Every structure is written in structure tokens, then in C-alpha cells.
Amino acid sequence: MSSAVVSVDGLTKEFRSGFGLRSKRVLRGVSFQVAEGEIFGFVGPNGAGKTTTLKILMGLIRASGGRARVLGHDVRETDYRRQVGFLPEAPYFYDYLTGREFLRFYARVCGVARPDRAARVETLLDWVGLGHAGGARLRNYSKGMLQRVGIAQALVHDPRVVFLDEPMSGLDPIGRKEIRDLIRRLQAEGKTVFMNTHILSDVEMLCDRVAIIVQGEIRFEGSAHALLADDERDAEVVLTGVGPALAERLAERFGDAVRGLGERVEVAIGQKRVGELLSEALAAGAQVVSVAPRRASLESIFLSAVAEQARR
């Protein structure tokens, strides 16, 4: 990937404890790339190494090995962070500040010129829908409002890349939709978005590309659509009037794919075998209630990746 905004190559991390006598390997040679302008989903179960990877990218944790670069800079550098925004997971902010004071403080730390600060802060407050609440202290904000003001602080210096750690975590459906809309607007403004998450439906709705990490190893990296299209598509066939003899034959031929009770049977099989199933069922006098395609979900792919890793 020539225009990689984020480039991670063979990243490893071991946490040492007990005066260095105990160590826990969290990342085992993680590699992936993120292209300019895309929404990239970094997906994995709890404890897979998502947040550790993100903290290495943000310079909060030092990698034990490998290389991580953002916009061509080593992540241990400081200056390039003028072009990077970050929203941590379940963020806590200085709750004694008002939303406006909070954003002005971050604008100053990020080097936004003094004459531009006030206008930038007001624009951002409006942008995240908090124009009315800029004068209220953060301790009085709801979780959704905190998440939005958190996104605003990540954008206060107009960065090129935005890193979000579990941005939808703990939000109600309305709050999640608001954050999804904000992320789409970021992409529309030409920003690259890197998103850590375990909410797969959000990944399916938002992400152009996905990497799945399980136990510190990347199990998949690629286009989210390709990931879903590549998987064998299933169909679900529902039959009635299935006698005991037919039920037995179906169970022999299609195994665990057959579920049902009495005369009603559901069979989940690959699309290529639907004709075979229907011929057999109709010949035995069964009736077809429905034949519906079953789209592979990211969840099923994710779960099979986790299961495969557990078997290794």
C-alpha cells in the first residue's frame, strides 16, 4: 500500500511485572496498513491487543519490537501529532472545566494560534451538536455528550488522521447513530479514521477495511465487503410435511445443517446444494415453505477466527 497513513510492521509487546520476572506477551508480530481517506476497523475480542496497539500508535506505550509509523513518522516522535487526533476508550475529562474551556485548553496544547482558538472551538461545538452546552461543566454532561466533546477534542487541531478507541461503547442506540454520523462526516471531510471496536454491526455499517486481531495476532486484513463476499453464502430452506423416513435421509446427507421438530424442518446449507435438497424433499412429498439466502455476517467470520485461534 503506497499511500499508507498508518503502517504497522511486526509489532510485538511484552508487559513485564514482578520486577521483570514475569512477562505477558500481548502482541505477536502485528502488521497492517491503513490507506488515506478510509475508515479502518480494528476488530477483536476483549484482551486481543487492540488498545495496546492503539496506545503504541499514540506513543503511550513503547513497543518491544517491530515498527509503527503514522504519516511516515516514527510513533515515538512528538511533532507529527499535530496531524493526529485521538479519542481513548471510556474517556474521562477534566470535569471541573466547561465544554468550551476544555476545548480551548486542548487547542492551546495543540498549538492552535490564539486568534483562531475561539472560532475553532465554537465551530467544533456546533459540529458535534453541543453549541448549546458549551458553558456547562463536563461533570454535568451525559455519556453521549462526553463522547461527542471527546471527538471534538480529537479534532480541535484539524488533524489528518483520527484514532477512536471503542467510540460507540456504552452508548444507547441514538448516541451510537450520532457517533456513526460524525465518523461518516469525518471521512467526507477527507480524514482517515482508525477505529478500535468490538461492535461488529458498526464495523459492517462504517468500515471500508478491517483487520481482525485475536490473541495478539492478525487473523484477517482486507476490505470489509470482500470479507463478507468471499465467505461461502448460505441459504436457509424451510420444509413442511417431512415424514420420518425423509427426515432421517436429510439428517444423513446434510448432518448438523438440519434442524427441526416433527414435520417442519429447517436446513441451512450452501447455495450450491439447494437444488439437491429440494429435489429430494419434493420427491418425498414434502412442501417448500421458503428458500432464503443467508448472508454471512462479520460476526460469524469473527467468531470462526476466534475459534480457529483457540484450536491452534
Place this chain on the structure above:
Amino acid sequence: MSSLDRIAAIAGNTLREAIRNRVLYALLFFALALIGTGVLLSTLSYVERERILQDVGFAAIRVFSVAIAVFVGIGLVHKEVDRRTIFTILSKPIARSEFLLGKYLGLLATLWLQIAVMGAGFAAVSLAAGAPLGAVHAAALAGIAAEVAVIVAIALLFSAFTSPMLASLFTAGIWLIGHLTRDLRGLGAQSQVEAVKRATEWLYRALPDLDAFDLTLQAAHRLPIATSDLLLPLAYALGWIAIALVAAAWIFERRDFR
């Protein structure tokens, strides 16, 4: 955007947090109340009433300032880590050493502001009781301010690599020993055993001599203070502050924020 502006932003925010913290106001109130009780205590004596009044006042200012320096100083970094506010700050274009220096200066500004308020209370009580006030009293307050600056730097150093409980114990320990090293060296010098002499001398050099900042005796007795009596301790304080902050920054730079 200069490094100084980033440091000033962090320091300003630390100061603002302190100003909006009601606990510090409560401590300040108790300190002022204690300074006021000097009037009552001085009435118990027929001699040197003004001296007792001012001794109690200086002791109250020192104890409250050092207590706040230790207990707020050790939580300065820990609180940012514990509440995860440090994640958003350190992901910005700011060096860790700038962040640390900003936190230090913010707390120092808070403490010096409190010393100024307590000093004003001390002056008001002294004037009301007819006790003398002069430049030597201001110099004694400057000495306390210098001692507090050293203690905050040491608290920050310990808090950079250990838990708040241990950091508070270590810092309080350094403060206590720091007021004893001069006496220990004096005792060691009288010893006949060469090893004891060397050990007490080494201890004196390895740890801060906090008595160097104590000008309250001169103030209570209205003894004249030469400029060097004030400048040398200030230079000594700057040296210790620099050592503690550089060590804290070195450790902080290598720390993982999980």
C-alpha cells in the same frame, strides 16, 4: 507554538483545577485559623508574646504548605493516569517532560498563592497584636516557599515511578530527614569514629538540607539577613529542583501508560 506556551497551558489548567477544589480552601481556612490561635497562645506567656505569636504563625504556614505539597504533589501524575486524562494529553504534540514541568509549575503556583494568602493572614494577625513586621519576615516566607518548591519536585519524582502511598511515605521521609541532616552532620563531626563522620557527611550531601531554607528564627528574633543568606539557599533549592525534575522526566519518558 513554543514549548513554553504548552507548559504554560498545562500549568494554567493545574492551577485552575486547584482553584476549583474546595478541599484546598478548607485546608487554607484551617491554616488561617491556626495562625489566628497564635494570639491565644501568646496570652499564656508574660514574655516574648510577639515571638510566640509569630513562631506559631510560621509553623502553621510551613506545616500546611508542606502537607499540601506532599499530598497534592504525589497525586499530581497519578490522578491523571488513574482517570485516564493523560491519554488525551500525551497523544497531543507535547513532550512528556513539558507535561511534567507544566504540572510542577501549576502546583507550585497554587502553593505559592496559598503561602501568599497565609502570609497576608500572618501579617494581619501580627499587626493586630502589635508584633513587628519587616523584610526579614518576608525573607522567612520566601524560605518556606523555596522549601515547598523542593518538596513538590521530590514528590513528583517519587510519583513518577511508584504508588501514591509509597510516594507520600518517601516524600514525608525525605522532608523529615531533610530537617535532620544538618544536626546529624554536626553530631557525626564530634564522633571519634571516622566511619560515622564520613557516613553523616555523605548523608548530608546526598539528601537536601531543608534547614537551609529556615529563616524563621532570624525573623522571630529580628536578626539582620544578608542578601547572600537568601540567595544561597535559593540557588541550593534550584539545584535540588533541577535534579529531581530531570530524574522524574527521565523515568516518566520510559513509562508505559496501560
